[in-house]
Amino acid sequence: QVQLVQSGAEVKKPGASVKVACKASGYSFTNSYMHWVRQAPGQGLEWLGIINPNGGSTTYRQSFQERITMTKDTSTNSVYMELSSLRSEDTAVYYCARGGANGDYFDHWGQGTLVTVSS
Amino acid sequence: DIQLTQFPSSLSASVGDRVTITCRASQSISSRLAWYQQKVGKAPKLLIYWASSLQTGVPSRFSGSGSGTEFTLTITSLQPDDFATYYCQQYNGYFPWTFGQGTKVEIK
Numbered sequence: 001q002v003q004l005v006q007s008g009a010e011v012k013k014p015g016a017s018v019k020v021a022c023k024a025s026g027y028s029f030t031n032s033y034m035h036w037v038r039q040a041p042g043q044g045l046e047w048l049g050i051i052n053p054n055g056g057s058t059t060y061r062q063s064f065q066e067r068i069t070m071t072k073d074t075s076t077n078s079v080y081m082e083l084s085s086l087r088s089e090d091t092a093v094y095y096c097a098r099g100g101a102n103g104d105y106f107d108h109w110g111q112g113t114l115v116t117v118s119s
Numbered sequence: 120d121i122q123l124t125q126f127p128s129s130l131s132a133s134v135g136d137r138v139t140i141t142c143r144a145s146q147s148i149s150s151r152l153a154w155y156q157q158k159v160g161k162a163p164k165l166l167i168y169w170a171s172s173l174q175t176g177v178p179s180r181f182s183g184s185g186s187g188t189e190f191t192l193t194i195t196s197l198q199p200d201d202f203a204t205y206y207c208q209q210y211n212g213y214f215p216w217t218f219g220q221g222t223k224v225e226i227k
Contacts, residue, residue, distance in 0.1 A: 035216075045155075045163065045206055045218040061215045095162055104210035105153035107174065109162035 002026040004096050004110035011116045017084040020113045022096030029077040030054040033099035035106060036070065036081045038092040046092075050099070051079055086117045121145055121209050125219035131227040138194040140222045142207035147187045151211040154183055154192045157221075158203045166205075167192065194224075202226055 007021040022034065036048040049060035051070040058070045067084040079096060094113045097106035122145040132138050142152065150170040155163035165174045167183035170190055180195045194201055207219040 044220050045208075047214075047216040047218070050214070059214050097163075100165075100168060104151065104216075105165060105168045105208065106155075106163070107165050107168075109164070112162050 002098065002108045004098060004108055006094075006096060006110040006113045009114040009116070011118065012086050014087055014117055014119055016086050016117075017082060018086060018115050019080055019082040020094050020096075020115070021078055021080050022110050023076065023078045024098070025077060027098075030074060034070075034072075034079045035097045035099055037095045037097055037106070039095070039112075040089070040092040043092075048081070048094075053079060083115075086115075088117050091115065091117045120215055121148060121211060121217055123207055123209055123217055123219040125205075125207060125222050127222060128220065129223040129225065131225045132197050133227045134197055134199060136197045136227075138197050138201075138224060140192045140205055140207075140224075142185075142190045142192070142219050144188045144190075144209055144211075148209045148211035150186045151209055152183075152185070152190050153208045153210070154181075155206045155208065156201075156203045157206065163206060197224075 003025045005023045010018050012018050030053045035050045038046050051058045053072045056072050060068050069082045071080045096110040098108040100107045124143045126141050152170045154167040157163040166177050166181050171183045182193050184191050204221045204223045206221050210216050
């Protein structure tokens with residue numbers, strides 16, 4: 001069965017960077033896009049960007065363009081999301097989510113990674 | 120960006136009730152809409168895609184309808200396991216994909 005397993009919770013200081021991992025299993029890794037979505041405490045869902053594991057092309061939400069990087073490692077079936085210049089407003093649960101048949105909706109989700117930004 | 124407005128933002132209902140949640144898009148998105156269920160402390164779960172297609176394994180009491188700018192998620196005969204927050208999401212054409220603000224379904 002499809003599984004997305006994310007790395008553990010992180011605590012970072014303002015201005016630092018964080019890198020969250022998402023390891024996929026149970027399907028052909030390069031056949032499905034992967035998205036990243038975040039959810040601040042008590043808030044709704046915010047789409048951050050998408051990576052194509054087949055080749056590594058990415059598209060980021062414009063407001064994150066300058067400080068987000070998504071990468072992939074096909075040897076370990078993993079994708080990564082790195083966010084730099086962290087501020088308190090980046091405190092959130094970060095999810096990886098597999099794109100559906102056309103990469104559009106999200107048919108499987110990781111368990112989420114809590115990133116806390118605090119001085 | 121395409122804005123999605125869900126209403127109501129919350130509702131109270133009893134087991135066995137029929138529940139309808141509406142999602143309105145700021146411009147036409149054809150049928151490019153999905154619905155998710157999220158329980159506290161858990162990741163969202165896909166219920167409906169392409170506005171009305173039921174995801175594998177999702178109970179048939181969930182259904183979706185609509186096209187263009189107006190969409191609904193209906194739960195016939197609400198069950199105890201259905202108390203959660205529901206989100207719509209659009210995937211029409213250009214990024215960013217966006218979500219509605221959520222509808223919390225609580226026990227009356």
